[in-house]
Amino acid sequence: MTRVIKAIYEKGVFRPLEKVSLPEKTEAEVIIKEKLIEENIEKLSKEVDEILKEVRIEEDPLEVLLEMRRRPWD
Numbered sequence: 001m002t003r004v005i006k007a008i009y010e011k012g013v014f015r016p017l018e019k020v021s022l023p024e025k026t027e028a029e030v031i032i033k034e035k036l037i038e039e040n041i042e043k044l045s046k047e048v049d050e051i052l053k054e055v056r057i058e059e060d061p062l063e064v065l066l067e068m069r070r071r072p073w074d
Helices: 035-054 061-070
Strands: 007-010 013-016
Touching: none
Parallel strands: none
Antiparallel strands: 007 013
């Protein structure tokens, strides 16, 4: 059975933030998912979405790519 239990790491020990009813000495796996990284990614994603709402693409991106490929490069 898989359950997600929030915990906090303090003084070298993971302490559950909610009551856990497991028998003593039950082995479990701990997957660490740092919220800071997720929050930063979510914030950045929202900022990019806002910027993209303001950007207007007036040219066909495929045409721009093809034109760039046709240009001679130094």
